[in-house]
Amino acid sequence: xxxxxxxxxxxxxxxxxxxxxxxxxxxxxxxxxxxxxxxxxxxxxxxxxxxxxxxxxxxxxxxxxxxxxxxxxxxxxxxxxxxxxxxxxxxxxxxxxxxxxxxxxxxxxxxxxxxxxxxxxxxxxxxxxxxxxxxxxxxxxxxxxxxxxxxxxxxxxxxxxxxxx
Amino acid sequence: xxxxxxxxxxxxxxxxxxxxxxxxxxxxxxxxxxxxxxxxxxxxxxxxxxxxxxxxxxxxxxxxxxxxxxxxxxxxxxxxxxxxxxxxxxxxxxxxxxxxxxxxxxxxxxxxxxxxxxxxxxxxxxxxxxxxxxxxxxxxxxxxxxxxxxxxxxxxxxxxxxxxxxxxxxxxxxxxxxxxxxxxxxxxxxxxxxxxxxxxxxxxxxxxxxxxxxxxxxxxxxxxxxxxxxxxxxxxxxxxxxxxxxxxxxxxxxxxxxxxxxxxxxxxxxxxxxxxxxxxxxxxxxxxxxxxxxxxxxxxxxxxxxxxxxxxxxxxxxx
Numbered sequence: 001x002x003x004x005x006x007x008x009x010x011x012x013x014x015x016x017x018x019x020x021x022x023x024x025x026x027x028x029x030x031x032x033x034x035x036x037x038x039x040x041x042x043x044x045x046x047x048x049x050x051x052x053x054x055x056x057x058x059x060x061x062x063x064x065x066x067x068x069x070x071x072x073x074x075x076x077x078x079x080x081x082x083x084x085x086x087x088x089x090x091x092x093x094x095x096x097x098x099x100x101x102x103x104x105x106x107x108x109x110x111x112x113x114x115x116x117x118x119x120x121x122x123x124x125x126x127x128x129x130x131x132x133x134x135x136x137x138x139x140x141x142x143x144x145x146x147x148x149x150x151x152x153x154x155x156x157x158x159x160x161x162x163x164x165x
Numbered sequence: 166x167x168x169x170x171x172x173x174x175x176x177x178x179x180x181x182x183x184x185x186x187x188x189x190x191x192x193x194x195x196x197x198x199x200x201x202x203x204x205x206x207x208x209x210x211x212x213x214x215x216x217x218x219x220x221x222x223x224x225x226x227x228x229x230x231x232x233x234x235x236x237x238x239x240x241x242x243x244x245x246x247x248x249x250x251x252x253x254x255x256x257x258x259x260x261x262x263x264x265x266x267x268x269x270x271x272x273x274x275x276x277x278x279x280x281x282x283x284x285x286x287x288x289x290x291x292x293x294x295x296x297x298x299x300x301x302x303x304x305x306x307x308x309x310x311x312x313x314x315x316x317x318x319x320x321x322x323x324x325x326x327x328x329x330x331x332x333x334x335x336x337x338x339x340x341x342x343x344x345x346x347x348x349x350x351x352x353x354x355x356x357x358x359x360x361x362x363x364x365x366x367x368x369x370x371x372x373x374x375x376x377x378x379x380x381x382x383x384x385x386x387x388x389x390x391x392x393x394x395x396x397x398x399x400x401x402x403x404x405x406x407x408x409x410x411x412x413x414x415x416x417x418x419x420x421x422x423x424x425x426x427x428x429x430x431x432x433x434x435x436x437x438x439x440x441x442x443x444x445x446x447x448x449x450x451x452x453x454x455x456x457x458x459x460x461x462x463x464x465x466x467x468x469x470x471x472x473x474x475x476x477x478x479x480x481x482x483x484x
Binding site: 005007009010011014015016018019022023032035036039040043051052054055056103104105119122123124125126128129144147148151154155158160 | 213214217221222223248249251252253255256257258259260261263264266268269271272273275276387388389414462465483484
């Protein structure tokens, strides 16, 4: 693929990149900031894209790295600003079954970062496990186990608990 | 191609190489009878993994067949599958509307600003996106106006064409009134109705009774999607329209349309003629050169065989 074709293919991915970002943070400006940072990085590094691999996965990996960088910076800020929220992202609390029907966005926000990333890649963006594993740079088994736990948590938070519950 | 991975998973990767994370669940977990059951009964863990693999389309054919046979008889399994699907549907409901939002200017501008950088590359490209020699033969509905407006023009030839410009044309092409296209949430075009059905279910080269849509051939694109070239209509309708659609998440996204003008024979072969173009020339319709060029740039490997197509259909054209 020529540079031109790559850029064009990247531009065509923008709506999906925005969806991915919004599933990571429901704050719209934050999400678009993330897309912008990642696209800027990608455009500077087009020569590092391996032809024959999935361009969307490549972009998601760049976004994931940018997001983690951002989270680290934000985490430092958050420690200063809002220490009481540090322990917030517990999956299911004891009253989990009673927190019926959080919004999907709120439920996603409660997932640990690493689980939210897997949900976004596999369940929102539809990546095969193998691709998601490559994006996250973890083994496939890590993807499936994170996914399983994330789904349990989401289903409970969204009021669709265990079928036998 | 998922076989190795699936069998790996079934051998227990689910809890195996990620063991340090398994115990990290929230407080509800320790209390949850369900989890203990899972730990004490591997068969349940396997089934949870299988349900996920099934819904996530990660099974090979044999696994899928076995699972579906059990599914037909096991209501509990069916409920678990339905529950997985509900979660996916809720996520789609929450996040898919983002695709329909206009892309903010500050993001599309990241590309527009680079046009001046890329012009030399365009000039030097061995296979220019726009082949001037074929202009007289075909009338690509592909947005000269949009390209002028955007000065540079490369966008109009990439996948972005759909999201930026095709919407403008939707009233002018005869495909839209026939319900073959719909504007996607992000402004691109999605195949609808008879066109979508043909792309979903028609083998290349086959003419379905009562359908004016023919699929010319299918291939896998470099970004890993299935793409299919098609024609709609005939000379009586003021010329057939040829197009190229690639499978998006849940629909066929039409990335290019070109009118086949009456009497336009196949464009004369060019030096860049490839196997895919040759395959096209075997087909009955004269395919617009612009479309052939686009396809050759896009495709990875040879056109799919009928067997490949059937296989892709079974998987709903997802890879």
